[in-house]
Amino acid sequence: MDAEVGVRSRPAEPQVDFEDELKRRSIPVRAPAVSWDQRLVEILVAGVVLLITSPIIAMMALIIKLGTPGRVLFFQDRMGLKGRTFKFVKFRTLYADARQRFPDLYAYQYTDEELRALKFKVTNDPRVTPQGRWMRKTTLDELPNFWNVLTGDMALVGPRPEIPEMLKYYDGHMLEKFSVRPGITGLAQISGRGALGFHETVELDVAYVRNRTLALDLKIILLTLVKMVTQEGAF
Template structure:
C-alpha cells in the first residue's frame, strides 16, 4: 500500500481567517468532546469488551486523507475481530455503487456494533484524529486505500481538503446515497465551504446521535 496517492487538488480561494477558525473549532470541539464524553466513552468501552473479551475495544484502519496521505483512523470496534478477512466473501453482496462497500445486514457486525453504528457512536474516537489534525469535524469522509485505488481523477478531488467526521453526505442521506452522489456532494462542499456551513452541518449531524434510519 502506498503511503501517498497522487492527487490533483481543486483550486481553492479560501481566506486564512476561515482556515484558522476551522482549526480552532476542531481543537475546541474535539477537546471538549473528549472531556465531556469521557465517562460515557469508558462505559461504552466496557460494554464492547464485555461482549467480546478476546477482541480489542478500538479499531484502527488505514485511511487516505489530505493530498492522498494515509493515516490511522480510530473507531470503537463494531465488527468481529476478523471482519477484514471475511470481506472478500461479501463483496458480491455490496448494496451501494462505486468504490465503497455497504451492506445493511452485514453479518460481521456485533450486537453492540449495530447500536453504535446506528447512532454513529462508533465514530467518537475520531475526535482524537481531529485533535491531532489528521481529520476535521467537517469534511469528506476519509476513504480506504483500496477504494482510492479505484478512483477516477474526478473522485480524487475529494482528497483536496482535510477529511472530516461528518459532512454533506452524512446529513443528506448517508447509506441511501450512492458513491457518485457522495463524491458530488463532497466536491460541492469543498468548493462552497465556509465557517457557517461547517456549523450548520455539525448541528444537523447531532440528530444522527438519536438514531438515523439511513445509517448501517
C-alpha cells in the same frame, strides 16, 4: 467509506505511496491552509467532546470488551488531505476475525455496474457484532474520531476519509475530495449517509469542497445532530 477491516492475522499487502499516486493522476489541491484560529476551535471542540463523553466512552469500551473477543478500538489506514494516509480510529463494531470469515467482502474489486450500486454499509451485515449494530445506529462508535481532530488529521466538517483500496475508482473531478481534510461529518452524512451509493457520496463530497463556507459547516453540524437523534441512514 466507513468499512472496517479485521484486526487479526491480516495478510500482507503491497505498500503504495498514495500521495505520489494522486500527484501522478493530477489531483487538484486548492484548499487554503488551516488558520490558527480555526485550528484552535477544532482542538477546543474535540477536547470538550472527548471530556464530556468520557463516561460514555468508558461504558462503550467495557461493552465491547465483554461482548466479543478483540480490541476495543479499531485502527485503519485512511486517506486524508492530498491523499496522505493516517491512522483512523473508532470503536470496533465488527468481529475481530471478520476478514478471515468473510474474505470476499474485502476484495474491493468491482465492475462499473457493481460500483454504481455499491453501498459499503448494508443492512444485516454479517461482520457486525450485536453490540456494534446499536453503536452504529447511534453513531457512538465514531466518538474516537475526535482524537483524529486533535491530531489535525481530520476536521470537524469535511468528506469522510476514504480507504486506500478505493483510490483506483476515483478519477477526474472525483479526486477533488482529497483537496481538503476529511471530517467527522459532512454533506453526505446529512444527505442520506449509509443509504447513499459510492458515486452519490463522492458527488456530495466534491460539492462540499467546491462550496465550503463557515455557514455551510455550521449548517452541516446542526443537521448532523438532528440526524443522530433520528438515526436516519444509520445502520
